[in-house]
Amino acid sequence: MINVTKAYMPNVEKYKSYVDKVFESGWLTNRGVLLQELERRLATYLNVKNVVLVANGSLALQICYKALGIKGKAITTPFSFAATASTLNWEGIEPIFSDIDPLTFNLCPDSLSHENLQSASAIVPVHVFGNPCEVERYEEIARKYQLKVVYDAAHAFGVQWKGKSVLEFGNASTVSFHSTKLFHTIEGGAIITDDDELAAKCRKLINFGITGPTTIEGQGTNAKMNELEAAMGLCVLDDIGYIVTERQRIWSYYEEMLRDYVAIQKWNENSENNFAYAPILFNNEETLLNVEQELKKNNIIPRRYFYPSLNMCEYTSTRYHCMNSESVASRILCLPIYPNLDMGVCEKVVSIVKKFVV
Numbered sequence: 001m002i003n004v005t006k007a008y009m010p011n012v013e014k015y016k017s018y019v020d021k022v023f024e025s026g027w028l029t030n031r032g033v034l035l036q037e038l039e040r041r042l043a044t045y046l047n048v049k050n051v052v053l054v055a056n057g058s059l060a061l062q063i064c065y066k067a068l069g070i071k072g073k074a075i076t077t078p079f080s081f082a083a084t085a086s087t088l089n090w091e092g093i094e095p096i097f098s099d100i101d102p103l104t105f106n107l108c109p110d111s112l113s114h115e116n117l118q119s120a121s122a123i124v125p126v127h128v129f130g131n132p133c134e135v136e137r138y139e140e141i142a143r144k145y146q147l148k149v150v151y152d153a154a155h156a157f158g159v160q161w162k163g164k165s166v167l168e169f170g171n172a173s174t175v176s177f178h179s180t181k182l183f184h185t186i187e188g189g190a191i192i193t194d195d196d197e198l199a200a201k202c203r204k205l206i207n208f209g210i211t212g213p214t215t216i217e218g219q220g221t222n223a224k225m226n227e228l229e230a231a232m233g234l235c236v237l238d239d240i241g242y243i244v245t246e247r248q249r250i251w252s253y254y255e256e257m258l259r260d261y262v263a264i265q266k267w268n269e270n271s272e273n274n275f276a277y278a279p280i281l282f283n284n285e286e287t288l289l290n291v292e293q294e295l296k297k298n299n300i301i302p303r304r305y306f307y308p309s310l311n312m313c314e315y316t317s318t319r320y321h322c323m324n325s326e327s328v329a330s331r332i333l334c335l336p337i338y339p340n341l342d343m344g345v346c347e348k349v350v351s352i353v354k355k356f357v358v
């Protein structure tokens, strides 16, 4: 069975040597040495000021909302993974869905109404499939309306915008290090910010608000990453060049073979793809369903990222009509992409897509 992605497994001997160190020290969690090493190495690799490692990408978002005092309503995109909106809901913040640009698949700054901007306390844009949002526009809007900006950058690992890490925009960005992501720590995530005070606040919040053996400075939770996860991150980070090159090889093949048959995401012209996903957009949902069915018959399991459009979920609200998001969500399919994926599989995928697109 070929899935849309496969967790990257680093060299097992290398991982075991880290496990040996953990057994020798007996230090399993709570800002251990491996976690601290991974934070330093990631800050260097990503070229960012502060990396706060946390238990997962969802908690990274929740901690950011808490640390920034976001309350009431927040504007976000309906075209994303469920966690973007559900983390807001979970923190008692009502998501206001605004529509996307049908070519970039990102939240469209022009769709943000004056009324919604006035009633919100934050904007939570997503760099969908790693493609940078219009970060300068959001900076301007945030200044004008006094809004906080948290980027859900779960897909944007290693992405640059005008030569600078895209993770350094807004008040903070969050990334996910789940096993299925470009870079992973089994489960995990991080908060990235150039604001030292905010980083310190997040570190406090992820450890129950505890600041010393006998001091508790306010409310907190447990969102810590452990040493065995950090060890996985150290091993995967060693191989990140290979991982990206392999993904690029596969994406280039799909793009070359399919660009005359399906629509391809329009990438931000100041940035380059990190090849985290291989999305293709059909003209209609019927073709997508036919392709999906035929792929499944061949034991190839693509994923409908992201379907449904989040404004259609009952737990949120159906009051928002987001035409572009609903349309793209119904027609988009993510193809298998991961290191070492067999070219025979890619050829099969391409031939099935071509067969149903007329």
Ligand SMILES: *Cc1c(COP(=O)(O)O)cnc(C)c1O
Binding pocket: 056, 057, 058, 059, 080, 081, 083, 084, 126, 152, 154, 155, 176, 177, 178, 188, 189
């Ligand atoms: C994966 C993902 C998350 C959640 O990250 P987890 O580590 O799985 O909690 C949040 N937002 C987006 C856009 C994602 O793709």
